[in-house]
Amino acid sequence: MSLLAILPLFPATIGATEALEQLPIHFKTVLTCIPDFVIYSDFEKDITGHHLHDVFDQVDNKIRNSNPDFELYNNLRASGREGLDYQTLFGSGSGGATDNPGWKLDKWKFMPKVDRALSHRPEAKWFVFIEGDTYLVWQNMLEWLSRFDPSQPHYLGKHMYIGSVLFGHGGSGFVLSNPAMQKVSQRWSEAKAEIEAYTAGEWAGDMVLGKIIKDVGIDMFWGFSHLQGDSPTTMDWNVSELGRCYAPATFHHLNTLEYETLWAFEQQWLLDRPPGAFPRFRDMFKGVILPRLRQRRDSWDNMAAGTEYSAEKFGKLSEDGRSALSSAGWQAPDSFEGCRAACERKTDCIQFSFSHGRCTTSTEFRLGHAADSPCLDCSNAAAKCLEPGGYKESITSSNSEAFIQAGWMMSRVFNYVERLEGSCAHKGAEWISARLETGRL
Structure with missing residues (x-):
């Protein structure tokens, strides 16, 4: 899905396979702040009183009827969402899996939705596109965009490359000014x-759009850190x-x-904030992440990615590597406490995870998420399943609730907070609104 926000309006594009799961929370939260919005989808219908417009109704019929990417769309038009089977609804992998039917169709949405959005709201100054699992900090977006001239062609995005093509990542959200929209629509x-022929040979619609925007002479403004590709927890x-x-x-990915x-x-922040203040990363860390950190959390994956201690890893060590491994390292996979000791021995280690003979220590700092059952999901950071072969058999009813345990070095966490306080104590929110000579921010 792509929610397309028009300031002071808010249009959007969402796939039928995601709409019922992802849209309701938008209607209960951020969209309550936005006076007008439009939603585009691959299936025209109403959800809780809000209309979803068919983004493909102007795509060439020959493309829709002959390209296999439109099989999902054609099935939706013939049988509705009720006619989709489980595999089609949820795909065969993650939302970005290239063999997911919804993902194949998604790449075709970007160009027509720009054209349709402009036709729906031709007087809008800004168009902000987000996706169904993107959280929009509306007050910050408005303030950030106030630092740009909307009469000029702007393309603001979280930088990503496919080959040599630089584009704004769709899930992170991207912004087009009205003049930029007009140029893209004309093209x-x-x-x-x-x-359409170019799109057929590619797999990412946000990349296709980025290439067309470059073709019409508009460079992308690098919007990181304001635009994020991850959630605060990951x-x-x-x-x-x-x-x-x-x-x-x-x-993204909330x-x-x-x-x-x-x-x-955000609602509490609005009640408590100093006049003219805007929530910063520092504030969100202190208000959302810090209260959830513990010395130990059972059944929790903090996505620790770094040095792994396990029998498997030990077996691959060279003689020199085995000799160099400390006693704390050898004992790290034996217990949660042993894993903590291995992390503590490293001055830059701030978190670790332990799971049945596998310890991972990390200099990266994440909250992560609850792990409700073995191998329920995969760690995005480690890109591997939490349950290696054989672990499932070793889990009994008495310890299944703690098959993975997470820990943070809380003294180092508090030192981190002190550095945050020192770096932002006398500053308001900072904004990226000038391009460096390299084009990067």
Whole structure:
């Protein structure tokens, strides 16, 4: 899905396979702040009184009827959402899996939705596109955009490359000014067949749009740190480039609980904030992340990614590597306490995880998420299943609730908080509104 926000309006695009799962939380939270919005989808219908417009109704019929990417769309038109089977609804992998039917169709949405959005709201100054699992910090987005001239062609995005093509990542949200929208729409009307042929050979619609925007002479403005590709629970808070005093405008990959948590934080912030203040990364860390950190959390995956201690890893060590391994390292996979000791021995280790003979220590700093059952999901950071072969058999009813345990070095966490306080104590929110000579921010 892509929610397209028009300031002071708010249009959007969402896939039918995601709409019922992702849209309701938007209607209960951020969209309550936005006076007008439009939602585009691959299936026209109403959800809780809100209309979803068919984004493909102007795509060439030959493309829709002949390209296999439109199989999902054609099935929806013929049988509705009720006609989709489980595999089609949820795909065969993650939301970004290239063999997911919804993902195949998604790439075709970007160009027509720009054209349709402009036709729906031709007088809007700004168009902000987000996706169904993107959280929009509306007050920060408005303040950030006030630092740009909307009469000029602007394309603001979280930088990403596919090959040599630089584009704004769709899930992180991207912004087009009205003049930029007009240029893209004109290009679409003049070279529709050429663009559709190009789209057919690619896999990411946000990349296709980024290329067309470059073709019409508009460079992308690098919007990181304001635009984020991760959620507050999965992002690495130890990334120096993040800029703790900056004000985030978007987060990505949020579930319903995370939406509700951020929304509650924002509402409290609005009640307590000093006049003219905007929530920064520093404030969100202190209000959302810090209260949830513990010396130990059972059944929790903090996505620790770094040095792994396990029999498997030990077996691959060279003789020199085995000799260099400390006694704490050898004992790290034996217990949660042993894993903690291995982390404590490293001055830059701030968190660790332990799971049945596997210890991972990390200099990255994440909250992570609850792990309700073995191998229920995969760790995005480690890109591997939490339950290696054989672990399932070793889990009994007495310890199944703690098959993975997370820990943080809380003294180092508090030192981190002190550094946050020192770096932002006398500053308001900082904003990125000038391009460096390299084009990077």
